[in-house]
Amino acid sequence: MRRLIASIFACLIAAPLWAAENVTTFELENGLEAVVIEDHRAPVVVHMLWYRAGAADEPPGKSGIAHFLEHLLFKATENLESGEFSEIVEANGGRDNAFTSWDYTGYFQRVAADRLELMMQMEADRMRNIRLTEEDIVTERDVILEERNQRTDSDPGALFGEQRRAAQYLNHPYGIPIIGWRHEMEELDMEDALDFYRTFYAPNNAVLVVAGDVDPAEVEELAKKHYGPLEPTPGLGQRFRPQEPPQLSERRLIYEDPRVAQPYVIRTYLAPERDPGDQEKAAALTMLAEVLGGSSATSVLGRALQVDTNRAVYSSAFYSGVNYDDTTFGLVIVPTPDYTLAEAEAELDKEVAKFLETGVDPEQLERVKTQIRASLIYAQDDVGGTARKYGAALTSGLTVEDVRAWPGLLKAVTEEDIMAAAREIFERQNAVTGWYRKPQTETETVEVSQ
Amino acid sequence: MRRLIASIFACLIAAPLWAAENVTTFELENGLEAVVIEDHRAPVVVHMLWYRAGAADEPPGKSGIAHFLEHLLFKATENLESGEFSEIVEANGGRDNAFTSWDYTGYFQRVAADRLELMMQMEADRMRNIRLTEEDIVTERDVILEERNQRTDSDPGALFGEQRRAAQYLNHPYGIPIIGWRHEMEELDMEDALDFYRTFYAPNNAVLVVAGDVDPAEVEELAKKHYGPLEPTPGLGQRFRPQEPPQLSERRLIYEDPRVAQPYVIRTYLAPERDPGDQEKAAALTMLAEVLGGSSATSVLGRALQVDTNRAVYSSAFYSGVNYDDTTFGLVIVPTPDYTLAEAEAELDKEVAKFLETGVDPEQLERVKTQIRASLIYAQDDVGGTARKYGAALTSGLTVEDVRAWPGLLKAVTEEDIMAAAREIFERQNAVTGWYRKPQTETETVEVSQ
Numbered sequence: 001m002r003r004l005i006a007s008i009f010a011c012l013i014a015a016p017l018w019a020a021e022n023v024t025t026f027e028l029e030n031g032l033e034a035v036v037i038e039d040h041r042a043p044v045v046v047h048m049l050w051y052r053a054g055a056a057d058e059p060p061g062k063s064g065i066a067h068f069l070e071h072l073l074f075k076a077t078e079n080l081e082s083g084e085f086s087e088i089v090e091a092n093g094g095r096d097n098a099f100t101s102w103d104y105t106g107y108f109q110r111v112a113a114d115r116l117e118l119m120m121q122m123e124a125d126r127m128r129n130i131r132l133t134e135e136d137i138v139t140e141r142d143v144i145l146e147e148r149n150q151r152t153d154s155d156p157g158a159l160f161g162e163q164r165r166a167a168q169y170l171n172h173p174y175g176i177p178i179i180g181w182r183h184e185m186e187e188l189d190m191e192d193a194l195d196f197y198r199t200f201y202a203p204n205n206a207v208l209v210v211a212g213d214v215d216p217a218e219v220e221e222l223a224k225k226h227y228g229p230l231e232p233t234p235g236l237g238q239r240f241r242p243q244e245p246p247q248l249s250e251r252r253l254i255y256e257d258p259r260v261a262q263p264y265v266i267r268t269y270l271a272p273e274r275d276p277g278d279q280e281k282a283a284a285l286t287m288l289a290e291v292l293g294g295s296s297a298t299s300v301l302g303r304a305l306q307v308d309t310n311r312a313v314y315s316s317a318f319y320s321g322v323n324y325d326d327t328t329f330g331l332v333i334v335p336t337p338d339y340t341l342a343e344a345e346a347e348l349d350k351e352v353a354k355f356l357e358t359g360v361d362p363e364q365l366e367r368v369k370t371q372i373r374a375s376l377i378y379a380q381d382d383v384g385g386t387a388r389k390y391g392a393a394l395t396s397g398l399t400v401e402d403v404r405a406w407p408g409l410l411k412a413v414t415e416e417d418i419m420a421a422a423r424e425i426f427e428r429q430n431a432v433t434g435w436y437r438k439p440q441t442e443t444e445t446v447e448v449s450q
Numbered sequence: 451m452r453r454l455i456a457s458i459f460a461c462l463i464a465a466p467l468w469a470a471e472n473v474t475t476f477e478l479e480n481g482l483e484a485v486v487i488e489d490h491r492a493p494v495v496v497h498m499l500w501y502r503a504g505a506a507d508e509p510p511g512k513s514g515i516a517h518f519l520e521h522l523l524f525k526a527t528e529n530l531e532s533g534e535f536s537e538i539v540e541a542n543g544g545r546d547n548a549f550t551s552w553d554y555t556g557y558f559q560r561v562a563a564d565r566l567e568l569m570m571q572m573e574a575d576r577m578r579n580i581r582l583t584e585e586d587i588v589t590e591r592d593v594i595l596e597e598r599n600q601r602t603d604s605d606p607g608a609l610f611g612e613q614r615r616a617a618q619y620l621n622h623p624y625g626i627p628i629i630g631w632r633h634e635m636e637e638l639d640m641e642d643a644l645d646f647y648r649t650f651y652a653p654n655n656a657v658l659v660v661a662g663d664v665d666p667a668e669v670e671e672l673a674k675k676h677y678g679p680l681e682p683t684p685g686l687g688q689r690f691r692p693q694e695p696p697q698l699s700e701r702r703l704i705y706e707d708p709r710v711a712q713p714y715v716i717r718t719y720l721a722p723e724r725d726p727g728d729q730e731k732a733a734a735l736t737m738l739a740e741v742l743g744g745s746s747a748t749s750v751l752g753r754a755l756q757v758d759t760n761r762a763v764y765s766s767a768f769y770s771g772v773n774y775d776d777t778t779f780g781l782v783i784v785p786t787p788d789y790t791l792a793e794a795e796a797e798l799d800k801e802v803a804k805f806l807e808t809g810v811d812p813e814q815l816e817r818v819k820t821q822i823r824a825s826l827i828y829a830q831d832d833v834g835g836t837a838r839k840y841g842a843a844l845t846s847g848l849t850v851e852d853v854r855a856w857p858g859l860l861k862a863v864t865e866e867d868i869m870a871a872a873r874e875i876f877e878r879q880n881a882v883t884g885w886y887r888k889p890q891t892e893t894e895t896v897e898v899s900q
Contacts, residue, residue, distance in 0.1 A: 060510050060623070061692035163698050166620035170613070171631060173510070181621060181695035242511035245631040248613050249884075252702040434699075 021386055024216040025400055028223060030232040031204025035390045035400060036219045037211035039383045045212035046384045047119040048108040049127070050391040052207070053200030055178040056102040056241055056324070064180020065196050067100040068144050068188050072197075073107065074098075075136045078129040082136065085122055092118065102174055103324045104395035110384060113213040120226040127201050128230055137190050145186065148179045156257035160436050167251040168268055168432045171242045172325060202233035207394045211387035241325055244270065250428040256439040263437035264314075264335070265345045268328040270430040274321035274393075276402055282321035283409040284421035285329055290368045291360055291418060292352070293317025293331065298367060301333075304351045311339055311347050324397045329425050341435045356422060360415040369411060376407065471836055474666040475850055478673060480682040481654025485840045485850060486669045487661035489833045495662035496834045497569040498558040499577070500841040502657070503650030505628040506552040506691055506774070514630020515646045517550040518594055518638050523557065524548075525586045528579040532586065535572055542568065552624055553774045554845035560834060563663040570676040577651050578680055587640050595636065598629045606707035610886050617701040618718055618882045621692045622775060652683035657844045661837035691775060694720065700878040706889040713887035714764075714785070715795045718778035720880040724771035724843075726852050732771035733859040734871035735779055740818045741810055741868060742802070743767025743781065748817060751783075754801045761789055761797050774847045779875050791885045806872060810865040822860060 022038040055066045076082040089096040094111030109119045152158040162177045169175030179185070208227065210219050247270060274282040293316040296302040305312040314334040320327060331352070335344035379385055393403045472488040505516045525532040539546040544561030559569045602608040612627050619625030629635070658677065660669045697720060724732040743766040746752035755762040764784040770777060781802070785794035829835055843853045 061690060063621075063692075159698055162695075163620070166695075167617055167701055170616035171513075171626065176621065183693060183695060240511060242513075243633060245612075245616075245633060248609055249703045249705040251617055252704075253699045254702075255699040 026220045032227050034208040036216040040213045043113045043213045045113040045116050046110050046387045048209040049123045050106040050207040050395045052205050052395045054101050054103045056173040063176045064185040065192050069193050070098045070100045070105050071140045076131045077126045079125050117222050124226040156259045160255040164434045203230045204232040209387045209391045211383045247430045251432045253434045255436050260438045265341050266332045267433040268330040271329040273323040273327045283413050284417040285319045287413040288418045289317040289319040300355050322392050322396050360418050476670050482677050484658040486666040490663050493563045493663045495563045495566045496560050496837045498659040499573045500556040500657040500845045502655045502845045504551050504553045506623040513626045514635040515642050519643050520548045520550045520555050521590045526581045527576045529575050567672050574676040606709045610705040614882050614884045653680045654682035659837045659841045661833045697880045701882045703884045705886050710888045715791050716782040717883040718780040721779040723773040723777045733863050734867040735769045737863040738868045739767040739769040750805050772842050772846050810868050
């Protein structure tokens with residue numbers, strides 16, 4: 001189960017801090033926004049460049065191009081040979097990588113603090129000067145296809161997730177996988193990559209995050225020197241994505257695969273995300289997820305389904321509010337072998353209904369708040385995590401002020417807020433319910449009765 | 451039930467002919483393709499102009515723009531005032547209209563044969579010269595929103611259909627309604643309309659169909675005179691739409707609405723469409739739909755579920771192959787009041803399974819072929835229907851040769867072809883199954899058991 005649990009809780013890894021971080025900001029004339037997080041405990045720096053461009057910004061039929069381009073940014077530029085970027089980082093004792101989500105693409109290096117300028121110089125270079133060959137396209141397309149093989153096509157849970165997302169969103173591109181649909185990935189070409197690059201890779205579409213043993217004034221000087229000369233892209237308007245129409249009926253999926261090791265039921269409801277200056281509902285949903293299914297030992301679902309009755313080997317509620325557009329709130333139950341998926345779903349629904357009747361236990365809420373406080377203090381130790389938190393927020397439509405306000409908003413959530421959020425979110429017509437199991441033999445075939 | 455039956459059978463109205471029509475073709479130098487159907491039984495002509503542009507060609511987030519533009523083409527041009535087009539048609543004793551589908555937008559007039567030139571002159575004018583005002587946009591946007599109110603939002607069956615289509619297509623824009631999602635329709639503006647117009651309204655993206663009491667040589671002369679001078683749009687490539695990824699699990703929907711008068715179960719399977727030079731499978735699916743559920747009295751489902759056992763008040767199988775991309779094959783059962791939807795679905799599945807075991811009754815197949823022959827002979831009487839058939843085919847990727855070959859292909863379908871098509875099509879992972887009913891009271895709530 002570690003895999004499942006890990007993926008479900010991934011959203012909580014970059015959890016916010018109760019305590020204030022030492023954060024300053026500046027903006028260059030060309031529109032580049034920057035966040036500096038001072039942390040002098042170790043002589044290292046994390047240098048991150050985030051673009052407000054992710055898989056949900058791709059043109060139709062070009063799924064995977066944001067992630068493909070992320071790979072291609074490690075090829076040649078006008079100043080560096082293919083692969084040289086990472087070699088230089090490594091030669092300087094650092095490490096680097098990149099990541100693509102629906103709302104952003106990010107690049108980062110972790111190096112000794114005195115190597116920051118070199119990182120900026122190289123990162124600014126590849127924002128505007130990549131130089132791709134047809135061979136790069138062919139080679140790297142094979143790499144992303146192999147990545148899809150390994151991470152998605154070989155993983156029934158990932159395939160199940162793709163089908164559920166596609167059913168969750170009737171119109172919004174969040175229904176399209178980040179890695180891309182295979183048949184579209186196979187057709188991605190140089191022009192697609194350069195189109196996406198030229199549209200979105202611009203200083204006025206980027207957020208610089210520098211965290212670690214740095215002086216903010218010095219960071220600004222360096223940023224001016226290296227990022228400052230880059231011309232902004234004119235006409236880059238507000239991000240535009242198709243939004244959801246009213247969802248009028250629950251979708252249900254049964255995904256069957258011989259490779260399934262552990263069957264489970266998962267349901268996601270369309271849910272509001274954190275909006276700038278308007279994060280209260282998202283805070284209540286965050287606390288709802290914690291109270292209902294945050295910890296197996298102490299959450300409502302964990303106690304009822306696992307600890308007290310052993311109906312489930314795992315249960316959870318999950319929510320992540322850092323998204324540009326509507327996100328989801330999820331419930332999952334992995335039943336013990338004595339229970340069918342139908343029974344497990346019924347038990348899950350029963351416990352949620354019971355929770356809606358009885359409400360939040362104030363003592364449990366206090367415990368949850370204490371746990372969150374502890375985890376946030378712990379998270380402060382990870383300067384990379386803090387940098388990532390700001391980068392993700394700023395490329396998902398939030399501001400530094402929103403990030404700062406978040407811990408206070410979480411702390412202020414009341415039992416009533418949580419129950420109001422719960423009553424609002426649990427609308428089955430906004431939901432996708434998925435069953436994940438091995439193919440059934442004839443006698444086990446699902447029977448639907450009214 | 452008439453409503454439901456009518457909509458399900460709509461696809462069969464423009465059914466193909468066994469007999470050859472008197473059809474000639476020509477193409478203008480600017481790329482305009484033309485089809486002339488001679489029919490001298492009455493001194494009338496149907497003049498149709500079809501564009502290879504429909505709802506599935508809309509930019510993301512702009513749903514409804516193809517249909518909106520269709521409305522706007524009745525506004526002013528450089529030569530006519532708003533509304534004058536239809537007034538002139540009417541003053542000449544004719545009638546005119548237009549229609550939008552996923553694959554095409556079409557305009558037609560039916561007038562006395564000697565008014566053909568006037569129609570061409572006006573239609574050519576509005577292909578390139580519309581002149582829109584902001585007032586047109588505001589007024590006509592209200593009209594299409596009201597159209598959505600009446601045809602979709604006031605009709606639970608239409609809403610159910612929208613939700614099912616959105617679940618059927620994980621990636622392809624066929625999942626988006628032609629009328630548009632309301633929230634997107636509300637934002638459509640002048641620029642959106644003109645963008646779509648300038649992209650797609652061009653002689654090299656249009657098909658002219660003229661049917662009736664005309665001389666083909668004369669039609670070509672007139673077309674040259676009026677359509678010939680229009681400049682083609684350069685760079686209009688192959689149509690490009692996102693295609694479906696593998697569909698890996700059946701989607702199920704329960705749509706509940708207090709306005710539901712008659713509950714039913716409907717299931718659609720993703721199915722291949724008629725492809726140019728490759729229509730055999732579509733022909734087999736067409737015959738499968740007829741054999742399985744074409745006529746209530748004599749089809750496999752009709753006899754088993756209605757005539758012999760009275761389990762259903764209506765049942766049907768339906769398929770329409772005239773599409774640019776993958777279409778659907780559908781099954782529907784409207785149970786008698788004694789049966790729940792779950793039971794109805796099980797009965798439907800049982801009968802389909804039985805059919806897959808026993809195969810096609812050769813005598814029934816002969817009867818179906820005779821019926822189709824009769825309906826095609828009957829359809830020959832409708833010169834407008836014949837024109838529409840060619841226009842739809844040519845804007846859905848087919849050729850005149852494909853249309854001509856179709857009746858022969860239907861006739862040649864064997865029992866084995868039908869069973870092979872049936873075995874291939876009935877893959878539940880490609881299906882969406884919908885239940886349509888009133889909201890259930892507490893005790894009637896659906897129970898899913900394994």
